Amino acid sequence: MSLFSFMGTLEIGLIFGLVAMGVYLTFRVLDFPDLTVDGSFTLGAAVTAALIVSGINPYLSTLAGCLAGAVAGVVTAWLNLRFNILHLLASILTMTALYTINLRVMGKPNLALITDPTVLTPFEGLGLPNMYMKPLFVGICVIAVGILLALFLKTQYGLAMRAVGANKRMAQANGIVVKEKVYAGLALSNGLVALAGALFAQTNGFADSTMGIGTIVVGLAAVIVGETLLSSRKMLMIIFSCIVGSILYRLAIGFALNADFLGFNASDLNLITALLVGLALVLPQLRKEWKAKQAAARANGGDA
Amino acid sequence: MIRCEQLRVTFNAGLPTEKKALRGVNLEIPQGEFVTVIGSNGAGKSTLLNAVAGDIPASGGKILFGDKDVTKIPATGRTKEVARVFQDPLAGTCATMTVEENMALAYGRGSRGKLSFALNDNLRKIFREQLSRLNLGLENRLDAEMGLLSGGQRQSVSLLMSALQPSSILLLDEHTAALDPKTAALIMDISAQIIAEKQLTVMMVTHSMRQALDFGSRTLMLHEGKIVFDLSGEDRSNYEVSDLLELFAKARGGDEALDDDKLLLGS
Numbered sequence: 001m002s003l004f005s006f007m008g009t010l011e012i013g014l015i016f017g018l019v020a021m022g023v024y025l026t027f028r029v030l031d032f033p034d035l036t037v038d039g040s041f042t043l044g045a046a047v048t049a050a051l052i053v054s055g056i057n058p059y060l061s062t063l064a065g066c067l068a069g070a071v072a073g074v075v076t077a078w079l080n081l082r083f084n085i086l087h088l089l090a091s092i093l094t095m096t097a098l099y100t101i102n103l104r105v106m107g108k109p110n111l112a113l114i115t116d117p118t119v120l121t122p123f124e125g126l127g128l129p130n131m132y133m134k135p136l137f138v139g140i141c142v143i144a145v146g147i148l149l150a151l152f153l154k155t156q157y158g159l160a161m162r163a164v165g166a167n168k169r170m171a172q173a174n175g176i177v178v179k180e181k182v183y184a185g186l187a188l189s190n191g192l193v194a195l196a197g198a199l200f201a202q203t204n205g206f207a208d209s210t211m212g213i214g215t216i217v218v219g220l221a222a223v224i225v226g227e228t229l230l231s232s233r234k235m236l237m238i239i240f241s242c243i244v245g246s247i248l249y250r251l252a253i254g255f256a257l258n259a260d261f262l263g264f265n266a267s268d269l270n271l272i273t274a275l276l277v278g279l280a281l282v283l284p285q286l287r288k289e290w291k292a293k294q295a296a297a298r299a300n301g302g303d304a
Numbered sequence: 305m306i307r308c309e310q311l312r313v314t315f316n317a318g319l320p321t322e323k324k325a326l327r328g329v330n331l332e333i334p335q336g337e338f339v340t341v342i343g344s345n346g347a348g349k350s351t352l353l354n355a356v357a358g359d360i361p362a363s364g365g366k367i368l369f370g371d372k373d374v375t376k377i378p379a380t381g382r383t384k385e386v387a388r389v390f391q392d393p394l395a396g397t398c399a400t401m402t403v404e405e406n407m408a409l410a411y412g413r414g415s416r417g418k419l420s421f422a423l424n425d426n427l428r429k430i431f432r433e434q435l436s437r438l439n440l441g442l443e444n445r446l447d448a449e450m451g452l453l454s455g456g457q458r459q460s461v462s463l464l465m466s467a468l469q470p471s472s473i474l475l476l477d478e479h480t481a482a483l484d485p486k487t488a489a490l491i492m493d494i495s496a497q498i499i500a501e502k503q504l505t506v507m508m509v510t511h512s513m514r515q516a517l518d519f520g521s522r523t524l525m526l527h528e529g530k531i532v533f534d535l536s537g538e539d540r541s542n543y544e545v546s547d548l549l550e551l552f553a554k555a556r557g558g559d560e561a562l563d564d565d566k567l568l569l570g571s
Contacts (some may be wrong), residue, residue: 152419156412159401164408166398173357174395174413174465175383233449234404277563 004131009254011135011179011203013247014142016218018241020226021149022189023223027154027253031165035091035216036076038071039194042212045103046192048208055165058262061125062198069194071101073186074100081179102209109209111201118202134203141199144262146243150236161185193219214270221277226237230279253275305335305505306356306473307377310365313351317363325351327529328365335370335472338499338506338520342548344556347526349509352474355398356507358382369473372520376532383413387466389459389477389495393482397463399451403442403461403564405448407431408463416432434464437494476508480515490548492519513545527555 001009019037026034048065052058072094079090103109123133152158163171164181171178193215201207226245232238256265256272264272313326324349333339343349354360356367358379368374368561369385390396397406408422411415411430420436428446436442438460442453450458466474476495480488496519516523523540524550525533532555535543 039557052537153419154421156408156418156422158325159405159409160412162401162405164396167395169390170398171409172359172379172397173388173390174409175379175380233447270353302553 001254005133005254005258007131009250010247011138012200013250014135014138014243015196016250017142017201017202017243017246018145018192018199019215019219020222020246021146021239022192022196023216024223024238024242025149025185025192026188027166027220027223029162030182030189032070032080032087032182032186033091034073034076034186034189035088035211036072036094036098036186036190037219038212038215039095039102039201039216040072040190040193040205040212041197042102043072043105043211044197045099045207045211046102046197046209047194048113048198049111049201050107051183052113052116052202053111053117056120058117058202062119062195062202065198066191066195069197070187070191072194073188073190074183076190077183081182081266099209102212106207106209113202113205113207113208114185119199120202129165138199138203142243145195145238146239149192151238152233153235153239157184214273217273217277218246218249221273223282224277224280225249250279305337305370306333306507307331307368308352308365309358310369311352311355311362311367312347312364313360314363315410316552318547325529326355328343328368329529329531331531332506333507333522333525335505336503337522338509339524340516341509341524341526342511342521342552343526344552346528347528349526350477351529352507352526353477353507356473357386357388357475369511383471385471386473386475387413387469388470388477389462389479391457391478391481393459396451396465397458398541401437402449403445403448403453404428404431405491406461407434407465410468413469413471414565430468434463434468436489437497438464456483456491457492458496459487460484463494463498464557467502472505474504474506476506478509481511495519497505500540513548516548517543525551525555540553 019041023039025033025264029036039101040095044065047068048058048061051064052158076091076094079085079093080087085093120134123137124130126133128136153162160171160176161181161184163174163176164178166176197212223242223247224245225248226243229248230237230241231240253269253272254278257266257269293304308329308331309332311325311326311329312445315325317325329352337469341352341471343351351360355362358374358377358381362375365375374382398409404423408427408444410426412418414420431446432443435446438549440457440460442457442461448459453461459482479495480491483491492515498504508520517540522534522536524531524535533551
């Protein structure tokens, strides 16, 4: 892998660190498996790109993209909480609807941002080559957001949100309004994912109606890889592991696609993704079984 | 303090599975009274407690705390007045969160939703002090995950959590039933301490006739959704477990044999 493609991989890994944080919020904190992210990632990109193209300030456009994502999360939460639609199904409905909405927002399947200003424009003349400047900018953004999220989860409000995911009845008995926390959590999660979409569109110079496909798998992969490698209960470490997991996942994919002896090409991406996520899920289980077997063997040896 | 007027709760109303769990309960518990509630399975004990807590909406009648009509207020809105401990030791705490985080949740009861940090050294000191009352060594395990504690330890922490915030009503739903006798005794001991200290109004559901007579100053017996017996004062102090068992048999229809081990053992 060349330095250039490594920096590119790092940049995308960092951006998807935001997706991983969003997925961590829904899957792990709220125990609400949410597939809306496939749509809200694109929505963030589409809204931001459409606004930038129409001449709006890129920072304001990015903010609008985030808010649009948050609204998508609220819709999913509403379908689940108000009408008792299964969370997974509710999120699939929103995701499906978003596909059309994204096309409408952009007006066509693909919007290019080659000549338009982006959030990166103010930093372009500072002398650092784009190849380094882009991952640095994205990295600072993602780490700042990560720290804020970790701090948020340690506040009374954040703690209440975690309690809702861990034990609803206990949360209620302690005066926590469950529904409100689910709404807030899904809004926050999809807002983060939409921010990732907005940054992706601006660093790569386009928004595309199909760019969100598989976002959920990538996010989940990052969370699981991170959890497997850095298991910690410290909030900051957990969020950090989401980002690290996302980068490592990207590097693994990049390595698999680039290694000639494996014979993969770019169209094999989804199979590699599935294999990697499967491996990350299976390994902790196998390790546990192996350890149990060893312990049993030791115990038997002691008796003999 | 707690008043129920013609309180009715019906599950699955209008369906073939309709069940009238409470059929017009009238009850007045003055401030600071400790009431034990007994009755066979399905008598409506837990339903009564859940209705007072707000977990189950009333189908008819009224529930009042003092002069305040709380019938329409959901459980989360009643937590300023009501604290509770569940039967299942796992139900009262979050397994994936630490001891101190669980306690911080209970500490925030009634003042929810702030963006200030949930934990600080001052709070940890309070939690440590409280935990040391248990003599279980938990004061040194503030950052242990709740799921790593035994059922008895978790129930002990739940009990402390219920008393972290000032409340006037404590609802105990067979909170020692799932514990071994030694731990159960410890928990009852601490419950009694806390109740006396804070002069709480208490409703305690129990299957143990012994507990029902030994604790509190009044005993209610429920049968098929109604209060069939209300025992207090001198009457109650003259009662023995065997007398209660006789009442039970009577409520069940006289000649019906007692088949519930717990009732026979009366422990």
